[in-house]
């Protein structure tokens with residue numbers, strides 16, 4: 001296993017005490033595997049990514065272990081993290097404009113990653129940057145390397161971010177909603193590109209999205225997150241065909257209608273992390289809730305080989321019943 005997150009918890013301190021946003025989160029990613037975290041806004045997807053990157057906000061505290069190639073990232077000092085970040089583990093952010101420098105040419109920004117990590121000369125770094133721009137299929141790369149981020153379209157800027165992220169051939173690429181701001185055709189091209197790069201470099205990918213509809217295009221395995229917990233995890237085809245957790249079923253039912261089936265949104269809203277129900281955290285929105293759901297929080301149980309579900313009714317046939 002390349003990445004092995006064990007019992008990760010994250011809380012923020014607030015005036016009324018600690019607010020837990022990630023609780024006892026465990027998942028692993030094998031070399032060359034694409035693992036997708038899916039869940040609604042606020043469920044803790046980005047905090048999971050930032051925990052791995054060592055980029056949690058100042059007022060956040062984490063506990064547990066994040067083993068990467070066997071060593072625990074949560075114990076790294078700042079300098080070791082700086083050496084690792086961008087080189088061994090890199091991240092593509094949702095909005096490239098906020099992570100690209102508006103006053104530097106894109107070719108230079110890609111090259112800078114190589115200058116920082118390998119001490120590559122500026123001339124060589126920029127020529128490598130052009131190669132990387134070709135790799136991420138930016139047309140006329142040599143000319144466009146001299147452009148500034150604002151001269152490029154959203155899709156092209158996201159390709160620049162990907163080129164920066166893969167410059168040092170990282171073992172793990174984290175992509176936090178990298179296609180949310182793009183239209184569907186471009187989204188599809190970017191997903192294809194990430195998959196292709198992963199195959200060429202035997203890279204692992206942690207892909208984050210709120211859209212269960214795109215996981216079939218990218219993921220080998222999926223972890224569905226709710227209120228800072230994984231509620232279901234399984235190979236992609238299985239989770240889409242045979243979801244066992246009512247929340248996963250809800251996400252599937254709320255996808256744009258397929259084959260004439262009406263779209264059914266999940267009722268209610270995502271609870272605030274400081275106001276979670278007792279017992280199962282999804283119980284107040286669940287169509288299949290029974291009394292014992294509210295008594296105790298269910299554990300993540302293996303319902304089929306490699307398929308884990310945090311629901312006491314996971315063994316029943318609830319899907320489309």
Ligand SMILES: Nc1ncnc2c1ncn2[C@@H]1O[C@H](COP(=O)(O)OP(=O)(O)OP(=O)(O)O)[C@@H](O)[C@H]1O
Nearest residue numbers: 012021040041042043044045046047048057210273
């Ligand atoms: N600096 C902060 N201080 C306190 N709480 C925070 C802070 N940043 C995030 N949170 C809370 O942590 C929780 C998890 O946030 P996170 O950004 O991980 O959600 P997300 O799943 O990435 O959502 P989205 O889909 O909107 O990006 C949210 O409830 C959020 O309000």
Ligand SMILES: [Mg+2]
Nearest residue numbers: 045046047176
């Ligand atoms: Mg987020």
